[in-house]
Amino acid sequence: MPRDVTLFALIGLTALALGGLPARAGAQSSAIPALPTPKFSGYVQVRESVAPARTAPD
Amino acid sequence: MRLILDGALPSRFGYRVAVEYEVAGTGATAATVSLRDAFVRWSLAPWSVTAGQFKTPFSREYITSITTIETAERSGVVNALAPKRDIGVMGEVARGTDASLAVGVFNGEGQNAAANRDSTLLVVSRLTLRPISQLGVSGDLAAYGPDSTRYGGELVLEQSGLALRGEYFEQWRDLANQRDRGWFGVATCRIVPWLQLVTKEEAYEHPVAKGTVTQRATTFGANAELPGGRVRFVLDAIDRRQERPPARQTLWIAQLQARL
DSSP: OOOOHHHHHHHHHHHHHHHOOOSSTTOOOOOOOOOOOOEEEEEEEEEEEEOOOOBOOO | OEEEEEEEETTTEEEEEEEEEEOOTTSSSOOEEEEEEEEEEEEETTEEEEEEEEOOSOOHHHHSOTTTSSSSSOOHHHHHHSOOOEEEEEEEEEETTTEEEEEEEEOSSOTTOOSOTTOOOEEEEEEEEEEETTEEEEEEEEEETTTEEEEEEEEEEEETTEEEEEEEEEEEETTTTEEEEEEEEEEEEEEETTEEEEEEEEEEEEEOSSSEEEEEEEEEEEEEEOTTSSEEEEEEEEEEEETTTTEEEEEEEEEEEEEO
């Protein structure tokens, strides 16, 4: 039996998140509500490293 | 450069997507763009469930953003032994800031690998306790089939701008009958609100064909934050030593981080 459960769970949770739980069986679908504005963030990183040649220990 | 988009969805759901653009300084390799985080999270305090690709809950130094940890690089033992980003499902429960427990089941194939090729699951868990505000204790456990069990612990002491933090990890491989282990300890002192001095000692011991290699490193550094708290300059001097074959290297790292 395939044990790739995580992909299955991801699809299920995503479907619930986007569609929401139905109020009752047979209920008519309503218009999709507008989503809150996403928050944008992140960072920029610049690195410079200097490493002299490896040497044998003293 | 990392760009992150997160927000709320209906029915107590939220989401986060993080993409990284990375350029190697040598110019010999092409720049890469890779997906880091892509998950949805359902939360109903004190519970939450996360599904998708995200950091496995193992080691504070690994799950803490590189923009927040005290040194420019993570410790050698964390880079070597901590499970990294993976695709899976994780449940969490927290009691304020006093205690939290996270247990996750992952494919164990690493980031951006959608299929579970060996049909073996990686189980990762982390328990954090903070009995008083100055003291934190954590335990980590990761099991990947019968061949790899990783465990570790963490101790944090904080008081008045001074902090001591240490983690210890081991990995046991049943089939190879091998044990990797290592630790690190870091001490920080905030001299003034914008300047922090750091020193770190670390060791990582792992078996090779003939015997065991032990790598040690000592770091001295300073972190300066510019007004506004969005720009940080990190300067580290790292002395790395290795036994068998013997080698020693001093590395200087200067790093500038700007949070968007």
